[in-house]
Each structure stands twice: as C-alpha cells, then as structure tokens.
Amino acid sequence: MPRGAEQDRLALVSTVITRRLFLASGVSSFAALNGQAKFSFWVLGLLKPSQINVYPLSNARLHLHSAQGASIVEGEGAFTVDATRTPIVVAGPNKSPVSFLLEIPGVIRRRYFGLLAITSVGRLLRPVVTMDGEVAVGSIAGAELPGRGTPIHALSAQAIAARSFLCAAAPRARHIGAQFCDTTHCQFLRAPADSGSVVEKAVQATRGLVLSSGTAVIPAHYSAACGGQTDSAELDNYQYRSVVCEPCRRGGIVRRGHGLGLCQTGAISLAKSGWQWQDIAAKYYPGCVIRNV
Numbered sequence: 001m002p003r004g005a006e007q008d009r010l011a012l013v014s015t016v017i018t019r020r021l022f023l024a025s026g027v028s029s030f031a032a033l034n035g036q037a038k039f040s041f042w043v044l045g046l047l048k049p050s051q052i053n054v055y056p057l058s059n060a061r062l063h064l065h066s067a068q069g070a071s072i073v074e075g076e077g078a079f080t081v082d083a084t085r086t087p088i089v090v091a092g093p094n095k096s097p098v099s100f101l102l103e104i105p106g107v108i109r110r111r112y113f114g115l116l117a118i119t120s121v122g123r124l125l126r127p128v129v130t131m132d133g134e135v136a137v138g139s140i141a142g143a144e145l146p147g148r149g150t151p152i153h154a155l156s157a158q159a160i161a162a163r164s165f166l167c168a169a170a171p172r173a174r175h176i177g178a179q180f181c182d183t184t185h186c187q188f189l190r191a192p193a194d195s196g197s198v199v200e201k202a203v204q205a206t207r208g209l210v211l212s213s214g215t216a217v218i219p220a221h222y223s224a225a226c227g228g229q230t231d232s233a234e235l236d237n238y239q240y241r242s243v244v245c246e247p248c249r250r251g252g253i254v255r256r257g258h259g260l261g262l263c264q265t266g267a268i269s270l271a272k273s274g275w276q277w278q279d280i281a282a283k284y285y286p287g288c289v290i291r292n293v
C-alpha cells in the first residue's frame, strides 16, 4: 500500500475512533465542542442506493480519501461511488466542510454542506454527512415547513424545536455510524437553507437557543397537525402537557402525526396572526425555558 494511502487509512480509522470515544462520552455535542457542534446524518437510506455520483458545488474542491489513495475533484468534475470504492471520505481542504451534491442516478439529487463518508453493506451504500449544527437545523426547518410563504416566526419555532432535538438526542447514536437519519424516524432533513432565505433568517434568529426543562435540553417532538388539542405524555424526562390549539379547532383540521409538542399547522397560523416564536414555543412546550447552549 502506498504511504499516502496508508496515512489516509490511519486518518480514517482515527476519525472513527475519535467519534466512538466522543459518542461514548455521553456529553452533549454542543457543550463538548463549545458551539462548534457537528451532527452526523445517514442520508438517502430509504432509497437503498448502490451507486452515487458526487459533484462539487460552489467552486468547491473535493478531497477524496479512500484505500485507493487521495485525489481531488473540482470544477465540472464528478465521481461515482459504488461498494467497490468504499469506504471513502470526502471533505474540503484540511478536512473542512464542503459544498457538494449527491445524485442517485434517475432518482434524486440533493445538495449538502459538510463532510461525507460513504461505507457499504453488501452492495448498498451508506452515505453519512457530518454537518455543522446550524446547517443541520436549517436543513430540517426547510424540510419540515415550506420556505416560501411560511412566516418567519413559525420557522423560528420549528428551528428551536429541531435544535433542541438534535442537541438532546446526539449523545446516543441512533444508527450505526451516524447519530441520526434524514427521515421522520430521526429528523426529516433536506438541503441547507438558501443564503438570504427566510429559513436561514429563522435559524439565525434562534442561533444556539434550545428548549430546556429544568437543567436538561428536551428532545422536542413536533407534528404536522394536532387536530385541536396536543397530547400529554412524559417522554425523556419532560412532561408534555395537553394544550388547546385554536387554529386546528377553528379550521376543523384533523390530526396528522403523533400530536406531541409543536403543532406545525397551529404555529404557522399563530405566526400569521402576529405571534412571536418565543410565544409559540412557550404555548406548545409549557414549562420549558429558552436558553443558550
């Protein structure tokens, strides 16, 4: 094995080990990394990809590291990954996050900003994107609520709920090799918020803020429509209390989802009638306080 490849392999192994130690420590990612939180997402798993094309975006230079050695892809370039090329790690210069697009040919194209690691199980590829916490929050808020036409205070309430979930749930990895997946099993996640978009503004308005009950950040649950009244349940040391949701009641809106915590339909309606995100969060997460992590 050439020296460079061996170094890359060692770097990969050391990254994996560091990650394991970090996850095993049980410390909140936010606290441990002093604001430089990173979260890992197993993406596109539902689509069971056996081949993925990777394209650099925004003039990015993609640094590839695999058993075959290190290389760079930039400009109009792209590369194809199948199980024979795994494991492979893709990053910017000096392991910095980078802007790239993943394509499952004929199925989906989605952009990301972060570090990419692709492993395989049999022929199936497992792409894992590790991204900055605020990038993840924007990618979730924009996936959960439509960016166009949704008032910023509804998006901000969604952003703080998503950040709280990530922060509280991060110490225990929910998947092999990744803390989260990109489906509603963990957090529905798509592309990062566009620069200057209302989603980006909502993330910035709540930057670093989470919902906490006592001293603990709550892994905040939320659903599409509560149907007029949210549910009560004690989960993860937080007592969800049932609250009346006037917008669902007035609109005769039926329940979609589990009905715990933030009602997205209610939040949008309340924000349209002038509610601030702090008041929306307080309504659907009674007893919680907003604090900085």
Ligand SMILES: [Zn+2]
Pocket (backbone or CB within 6 Å): 174, 175, 180, 181, 182, 183, 185, 186, 187
């Ligand atoms: Zn999951």
Ligand SMILES: [Zn+2]
Pocket (backbone or CB within 6 Å): 225, 226, 227, 228, 229, 245, 247, 248, 249, 263, 264, 265, 266
């Ligand atoms: Zn509702």
